[in-house]
Ligand SMILES: Nc1ncnc2c1ncn2[C@@H]1O[C@H](COP(=O)(O)OP(=O)(O)OP(=O)(O)O)[C@@H](O)[C@H]1O
């Protein structure tokens with residue numbers, strides 16, 4: 624499904640700010656995998672997503688998506704196959720457009736259809752999708768997205784990212800900016816959408832408990848490397864404390880994470 628072969632990226636090479644953000648990272652995902660990703664601040668988690676999306680080209684290594692080598696493919700072409708959600712609920716949707724218009728935009732991109740060719744059936748489909756969120760948004764299709772709360776907006780962004788049934792969905796702490804109750808709601812919506820469509824998903828989170836609970840596999844990153852990759856029974860039996868202990872033994876330091884410390 625997704626195959627990363629020894630991918631590396633160094634920022635500002637040859638300067639005092641040189642930073643090896645990804646160091647020969649290899650990873651193989653099976654179709655339908657749901658991988659949670661944890662690690663210290665600056666571990667390279669977002670950089671890994673940037674590399675997969677093509678925000679920059681990697682220095683060495685290869686990226687294959689569904690057997691296709693996308694290493695040299697520009698980001699806008701990869702975007703057809705890769706959906707991505709960021710932490711900031713203000714990104715990902717167009718605030719001055721209505722909920723329906725935002726969904727229509729994402730939908731027509733998938734079907735390569737004109738926005739003007741959308742019909743009543745499509746509109747009903749959007750209503751159905753919105754109703755599945757259980758946030759009452761199906762009755763507010765003409766509301767401008769800018770008037771929604773952060774959680775509501777993030778839910779709409781999730782729909783936009785998945786309406787095109789991407790091969791891969793990348794979630795970069797997409798609930799971190801929301802209040803705890805809304806976080807839980809968006810996580811549930813995420814799991815519902817992803818399992819329904821069986822979308823291969825990677826989710827960065829600072830909540831280790833959630834990381835161990837959701838999905839079928841957890842990887843831990845540190846200093847641009849994957850230092851732990853667990854699934855199955857090993858993962859089932861793992862506790863938050865054991866993970867933190869593993870980290871400090873392996874790396875001879877504490878897992879430093881502002882959000883973990885705050886929690
Ligand atoms: N465009 C860039 N230019 C220069 N350095 C960068 C760039 N992007 C990331 N870095 C550096 O690469 C390292 C990894 O950053 P990254 O954003 O991937 O960390 P992260 O694991 O997502 O951390 P966090 O949990 O804080 O979000 C950091 O040292 C960061 O400063």
Ligand SMILES: [Mg+2]
Nearest residue numbers: 668669670795
């Ligand atoms: Mg990050």
